[in-house]
Amino acid sequence: MYEDLKKDIQGKFPAKFEVIRERRIKVSIDKNSVLPFLSYIKSKGFIHLISISCVDWIKENEFEIVYHLWSYTDEIHIMLKTRISRKKPIFETASEIYPVAQTFEREIHEMFGVDFKGNKRQIPFILEDWDDIPPMRKDFDPLKYAKSHFETEEYTEEVWTKVRKIQKFRGEE
Amino acid sequence: MKGFEYFIGPQHLGIPGNFGIIVNVDGDTIVKARANPGYLHRAFEKLMERRLYLSNISVVCRICVFDPDPQEAAYCMAVEEIAKIEVPERAKWIRTMILEFARISSHLIYLGSLTSALGLYTVMQWALTDRDYILDLLEMITGGRVYHIFMQPGGVRRDLPEGFKEKAKKVLDSLKSRLSDYYNLIFDNNIFVHRTRGVGVLDPEWALSMGVTGPNLRACGYKIDVRKDDPYLAYPELDFEVPVLEDCDMYDRAMLRMKEIEQSIRILEQILDRIPDGSVWKPVPNPINWEVPKGESFVRVESARGEVAYYMVSDGEDKPYRVNVRGPSITHGILVLEKVLEGQRLADISPIVFSLDVCAPSIDR
Amino acid sequence: MSGIGKTSRIKSLWVTYYVTGCGGIELLPVITSRFDAERFGIITSATPRQSDVLVVSGFLTTKTLRRIIRTYEQMPDPKYVVALGACTINGGIYWDSYSTADKLELYIPVDVYIAGCMPRPESIFMGFAHLMAMIKGDKADGWKRYHENYKWYKKNQDKALGNSKKWRVRDV
Numbered sequence: 001m002y003e004d005l006k007k008d009i010q011g012k013f014p015a016k017f018e019v020i021r022e023r024r025i026k027v028s029i030d031k032n033s034v035l036p037f038l039s040y041i042k043s044k045g046f047i048h049l050i051s052i053s054c055v056d057w058i059k060e061n062e063f064e065i066v067y068h069l070w071s072y073t074d075e076i077h078i079m080l081k082t083r084i085s086r087k088k089p090i091f092e093t094a095s096e097i098y099p100v101a102q103t104f105e106r107e108i109h110e111m112f113g114v115d116f117k118g119n120k121r122q123i124p125f126i127l128e129d130w131d132d133i134p135p136m137r138k139d140f141d142p143l144k145y146a147k148s149h150f151e152t153e154e155y156t157e158e159v160w161t162k163v164r165k166i167q168k169f170r171g172e173e
Numbered sequence: 174m175k176g177f178e179y180f181i182g183p184q185h186l187g188i189p190g191n192f193g194i195i196v197n198v199d200g201d202t203i204v205k206a207r208a209n210p211g212y213l214h215r216a217f218e219k220l221m222e223r224r225l226y227l228s229n230i231s232v233v234c235r236i237c238v239f240d241p242d243p244q245e246a247a248y249c250m251a252v253e254e255i256a257k258i259e260v261p262e263r264a265k266w267i268r269t270m271i272l273e274f275a276r277i278s279s280h281l282i283y284l285g286s287l288t289s290a291l292g293l294y295t296v297m298q299w300a301l302t303d304r305d306y307i308l309d310l311l312e313m314i315t316g317g318r319v320y321h322i323f324m325q326p327g328g329v330r331r332d333l334p335e336g337f338k339e340k341a342k343k344v345l346d347s348l349k350s351r352l353s354d355y356y357n358l359i360f361d362n363n364i365f366v367h368r369t370r371g372v373g374v375l376d377p378e379w380a381l382s383m384g385v386t387g388p389n390l391r392a393c394g395y396k397i398d399v400r401k402d403d404p405y406l407a408y409p410e411l412d413f414e415v416p417v418l419e420d421c422d423m424y425d426r427a428m429l430r431m432k433e434i435e436q437s438i439r440i441l442e443q444i445l446d447r448i449p450d451g452s453v454w455k456p457v458p459n460p461i462n463w464e465v466p467k468g469e470s471f472v473r474v475e476s477a478r479g480e481v482a483y484y485m486v487s488d489g490e491d492k493p494y495r496v497n498v499r500g501p502s503i504t505h506g507i508l509v510l511e512k513v514l515e516g517q518r519l520a521d522i523s524p525i526v527f528s529l530d531v532c533a534p535s536i537d538r
Numbered sequence: 539m540s541g542i543g544k545t546s547r548i549k550s551l552w553v554t555y556y557v558t559g560c561g562g563i564e565l566l567p568v569i570t571s572r573f574d575a576e577r578f579g580i581i582t583s584a585t586p587r588q589s590d591v592l593v594v595s596g597f598l599t600t601k602t603l604r605r606i607i608r609t610y611e612q613m614p615d616p617k618y619v620v621a622l623g624a625c626t627i628n629g630g631i632y633w634d635s636y637s638t639a640d641k642l643e644l645y646i647p648v649d650v651y652i653a654g655c656m657p658r659p660e661s662i663f664m665g666f667a668h669l670m671a672m673i674k675g676d677k678a679d680g681w682k683r684y685h686e687n688y689k690w691y692k693k694n695q696d697k698a699l700g701n702s703k704k705w706r707v708r709d710v
Contacts, residue, residue, distance in 0.1 A: 051499040100384040126211040128601045142636040152640045184556045212602045216635045238560050301570040
């Protein structure tokens with residue numbers, strides 16, 4: 001399946017091409033050829049960018065950025081994967097080619113800390129007054145943060161006797 | 174710049190849910206608008222990495238509050254694709270039936286909210302009462318009115334009860350006979366036509382390049398639907414049409430959703446007549462300590478507001494490594510809304526936000 | 539409060555229209571014609587300056603909690619708070635999230651709790667009937683507790699929500 005597309009892509013870029021099932025294709029590429037690949041594939045009919053995701057591989061010390069593309073005429077989905085370093089996460093923006101990428105890159109900048117050069121709108125999106133490391137990284141512990149800022153109530157024997165008194169009052173009412 | 178700056182904030186009668194917009198006005202015309210989301214952020218993607226695969230289903234259905242069933246279906250389909258589980262036929266047909274009921278109930282809330290933003294308060298009372306009879310049917314199958322937690326990887330939880338078919342046919346017949354009342358009151362109304370024709374128009378080429386999906390795109394003239402392009406569950410064996418309209422203003426977007434309610438009733442009558450027999454669940458080995466093999470998958474589902482997509486990565490343990498949720502309103506509510514509001518009047522902000530069908534919880538997650 | 543003041547307050551409780559979380563999806567059937575709440579005198583009002591009751595329906599993120607406190611301080615005395623759902627009691631299903639606060643009682647005073655996830659419309663009516671019985675018996679005095687213990691509430695709010703000058707001062 002999809003032999004013409006495979007010859008086309010592997011003739012122009014050094015990419016790894018794999019067919020998973022009907023209508024699903026996976027392509028792995030290195031980070032310097034991402035923008036030329038996106039302009040080429042948009043001219044072949046893949047005009048719908050569904051989403052951009054980021055995965056944190058902490059053991060290998062890398063971030064992985066995944067682009068999901070769909071073509072309305074051929075009905076094929078391409079998953080484009082690339083890796084960047086975790087110590088200095090800097091990459092280039094894709095919003096000149098696909099204008100809808102501005103919102104997805106803004107969210108990845110806030111949640112993982114990746115800096116997209118050329119994106120003019122990297123201001124706070126969902127969090128307000130945040131003062132810790134970017135929260136979706138694997139070395140951030142949400143339970144420790146929640147216990148130091150918000151108080152909860154532990155269910156001891158004293159609390160249970162109070163609850164039973166209120167339930168009895170409501171039964172007689 | 175001269176003029177005033179208004180905060181159409183979260184506590185407002187004309188905003189669906191908890192969502193904010195900041196506008197700069199000059200007289201009565203809007204010059205610049207900015208969306209302000211983030212009031213409903215609960216960090217779902219981080220919470221899903223700390224719970225078992227089976228416990229995540231009770232968390233996933235709270236991502237979109239108005240129609241929670243497409244989120245459950247997409248999560249279960251993503252896990253089944255990694256672990257290579259085959260779902261039995263009867264379970265696929267029951268899942269399709271629940272998705273179509275959820276689509277009708279979401280479109281009824283849409284009709285009630287849009288007309289009460291324009292001043293016609295009768296339709297809200299009719300629509301929410303009709304929706305309540307559908308929630309009674311869903312309570313008969315699953316046990317809950319709003320959050321169902323009924324699907325799981327391998328099938329659904331239990332079979333349909335006795336007497337369900339006759340009661341469902343009675344509810345669908347009564348809904349079909351009331352649709353002519355809705356057409357007469359809303360779409361032949363002089364004031365509704367004057368306030369919605371030519372207001373909030375989307376340019377078709379620009380909408381296709383900005384990631385608009387779902388009924389908003391079908392009102393611009395494109396025949397695009399995930400149920401026909403990328404079929405899943407029982408849709409390849411059912412017979413239905415995809416309605417399309419030409420101008421892209423508020424009147425056409427409302428008329429398209431009425432036509433989709435009629436098509437959903439047609440699908441449901443076919444399902445109730447032709448559903449096959451068999452088992453409803455294929456047991457997974459040891460569901461509490463279940464370890465899914467390594468891999469990744471990507472699924473797409475058509476919900477009532479647009480396209481829902483899930484990307485899941487698994488590492489070989491009993492909790493997921495990364496789940497990424499993409500809702501339909503992350504493109505409708507931020508960049509498209511800010512462009513459409515430029516040049517409109519101040520009194521038209523609230524009908525435009527309702528007519529684009531922005532669901533605030535699925536932007537923040 | 540005299541007898542006729544209490545009776546007229548019970549028969550017309552106006553609710554601020556503020557949908558703060560998931561619980562708001564079951565408030566819509568309560569105010570329409572199947573489970574009709576207007577026969578008890580309960581209707582929604584557009585601004586907090588003209589209402590009696592604030593219904594906090596669901597979970598509390600930190601960004602919303604700043605606006606809830608400002609809305610509560612804008613309502614005139616006497617005022618009541620009804621907390622809907624399990625997330626306001628002790629955290630609910632989001633107990634380990636970095637962005638939701640767990641107990642509502644530490645930030646504003648609460649009069650009636652309604653349990654459930656979601657509570658059905660019939661439970662919401664039982665909660666309002668309980669509130670009316672409390673007003674008649676002079677037990678619903680959350681607004682007096684807020685005036686007397688303001689320092690303790692302010693300390694809890696600053697610990698959870700950050701720097702106090704930034705969000706307490708008016709924006710415009």
